[in-house]
Amino acid sequence: MQNDNERSDGKNVEKSEDTNNEQPVLTNRQGHPVYDNQNTRTIGSRGPITLENYQFLEKITHFDRERIPERVVHARGAGAHGFFEAYGTVGDEPVAKFTRAKLFQEKGKKTPVFVRFSTVIHGGHSPETLRDPRGFATKFYTDDGNWDLVGNNLPVFFIRDPLKFPDVVHAFKPDPVTFRQDAQRIFDFISLSPEAMHMISFLFSPRGIPQDYRHQDGFGVNTYKWFNTEGEGVLVKYHWKTKQGVKSLTQAQASEIQATNFNHATQDLFDSIERGDYPEWELCVQIMSDDEHAELDFDPLDDTKTWDEEQFPLLPIGRMVLDRNPKNYFAEVEQVAFGTGVLVDGLDFSDDKMLQGRTMSYSDTQRYRVGPNYLQLPINAPKKHVGTNQRDGQMTYIVDTGGENPHVNYEPSSLGGLKEAPKAGKDHTPYVEGNLVRQKISRTNDFKQAGERYRTIEQWERDDLVFNLVSALSQCNQEIQERMIGLLTQCDAEYGQHVADGLKMNSEKSEAAQTM
Ligand code: HEM
Structure with missing residues (x-):
């Protein structure tokens, strides 16, 4: 019988590496050289094929498993390596x-x-011209282990309580029946969530469609903490300031690009790095003392608010350059796993409820999406010694090699196991007390900053914001329109009036409405 790797057409077979051929040869995952990648092994040239055809079965069954679950949000993304x-x-x-x-x-x-940049709502092959926040997630491979800063290109968020996250995402995702994104569902939810007005005023302005990933700022959005060797803490917010300048697209410009290219942002990032035009951002922080700040008209732990930059100036702490493209999209960009819990000594959580809700969610989804040993993958593993005593599970690749004695996978031990690490300074020990409640924060102040945003942007941005809101709201029923106008009027009377005027003019569903 013919050998599995022999070509049936009798042509010369390529030599394997073992025979000193310099050209790398095709093998299967067992290392067996593949001599014929054109023809399955069959009984006679017309088939049928045989079941013991290992080369074919391995190839096709691996292909059958090529996709892993997409990220439930931020499925479409592009990534790059660099340094801070x-x-x-x-x-x-x-x-x-x-x-x-x-x-x-x-x-x-x-x-x-x-770094992985992303859009939020739609699937892995969706256009990059859509109105959507952009993810801006950075993994720092520090000497102390990994630090992930998982941010967005907009400084605030839709909601301030993590319990509402699945709802806001469901409202923006396609309708479960028609599978179309539907402005009526979005604004049904948004018009019942006054805390979303600030975010909506960013998202429906040109900032809701960045020109590409290089021309956007990034924001940690949630409030974090820093602490020093004395264990003293402060509240911090992180900002990435693009050195390329912020550039955004109007809906019309975005539609024009989308007509010919639905990968333009991924392409722009990859091509600019290939030609040596490395994008750069400066990392800045705003700092506030760690208390409730009763003097402010908002709560510093509320992620629907920005901190005034006059009062809490942006302080530069470093710069980041992206200078190397991934070698393989799937292994790096798809399998990378970021989480807000991934902090190093000196960085901490604040009591921001959203941040704590997020922290639970990321590693939970990654154990499901990538697998329980996702941290063993090269893109996720820290670039330092790891010693955990955690063992086994699907796809175990590495056994931590920390202890002297491989028989000891527990702690404490006197037989040469891993020891607890020495502390780097005093513990940061914030005092927490209170009744267990289900309660909103007291200083919600949902409209003031949204109104300020409306008044401070340039006229063309205001016009675009109103146009985009009118386009979307003209697809909604009257009750939702009225609720939205009511909320926008509380942000700024002119803002509400302009949207109301636009809706009256466009009470018939306009052509422009199709752009949402
Ligand atoms: C309670 C609120 C939130 C929850 C429960 C949540 C949950 C998630 C989940 C489950 C993923 C998919 C992760 C993966 O499959 O690896 C994700 C991705 C992401 N989230 Fe959130 N999220 C929340 C809010 C936010 C906010 C406020 C921001 C911005 C500051 C944000 C930024 C991101 C980014 C950038 C990614 C993509 C990371 C990547 O590129 O792999 N999320 N989020």
Whole structure:
């Protein structure tokens, strides 16, 4: 009988590496050279094919499993490698005054990073011209282990309680029956969520469609903490400021690009890195003392609010350059797993409820999406020693090699197992007390910052914001339209009036409405 790897047409077979041929040869995953990749093994040239055809079965069954579940949100993305370079200072002061996180301490210290940019709502092959927040997630491979900063291109969010996240996502995702994104479903939810007015005023302005991933800022959005060697903490917000300048698209410009290219942002990032035009961002923080700040008209833990930059200036702490494209999209961009819980010593959570809700969600979904050993994959593993005593599970690839004695996978032990690490300073031990309740924060102030945003953007941006809201709302029923106008009027009377005027003019469903 013919050998499995023999070509049936009798042509010369390629030699394997073992026979000193310099050209890399095709093998299967068992390392067997593949001599014929054109013809399955069959009984006679017309078939049938045989079941023991290992080469064919391995190839096709692996292909059958090529897709893993998409991210439930942020499914479409592009990524790149690069580095973060610390300034050693925060504004004019040494960074050590506020945080002992090692990656920031020394001027010029470089930390490798991987960044993934994304759109939020639609699937993995959806157009990159859609009105949607953009994800901006950064993994810092620090000497102390990984730090993930999982942010967006807009500084605020739709909701302030994590319990509402599945609802806001369902409202924006396609209708479960028609499978179309539906403005009526979106604004049904939004018009009953006054805290979303600030975010909506960003999203429906030109900032809701960035020109590409390089021309956008990034924001941590949630409030985090820093603490120093004395264990003293401050509240911080993170900002990535693009050195390329912020550039956005109007709906008309986006539609024009989408007509010919639905991958334009992925292409722009890849091509710019290939030609050596490396995108760069500066990382800045805003700092606030760690208390409730009763003097402010908003709660510093509320992610629907920005912190006034006059009062809490942006303090630069380093810069990031992206200078290397992934070698393989799936292995790196698809399988990378970021989470808000991934912090290093000197960085901490605040009591921001959204942040805590998010922290639970990311590693939970990644155990499902990628698998329980997702942290063993090269893109997710820290670039330092790992010693955990965690063992086994699907696709175990590495056994941590920390302890001297491979028989000891528990702690404490006197037989050469892993030991607890020494502390890097005093613990940060915030005091928490209160009744267990289901309650909104008291300073909701849902409209003021949205109104300020409306008044401070340029006239063409205001016009675009009103146009886009009118386009979307003209697809909604009158009750939803009225609720939205009521909310927008509370943000700014002119804002509400302009949207109302637009809707009256367009009470018939307009052609423009199709752009949503
Ligand atoms: C309670 C609120 C939130 C929940 C429960 C949540 C949950 C999730 C989940 C489950 C994923 C998919 C992760 C994966 O499959 O690896 C994800 C991705 C992501 N989320 Fe959130 N999210 C929330 C709010 C936010 C906010 C406020 C931001 C922006 C600051 C944000 C930014 C991102 C980004 C950038 C990604 C994509 C990360 C990547 O590129 O892999 N999320 N989120």
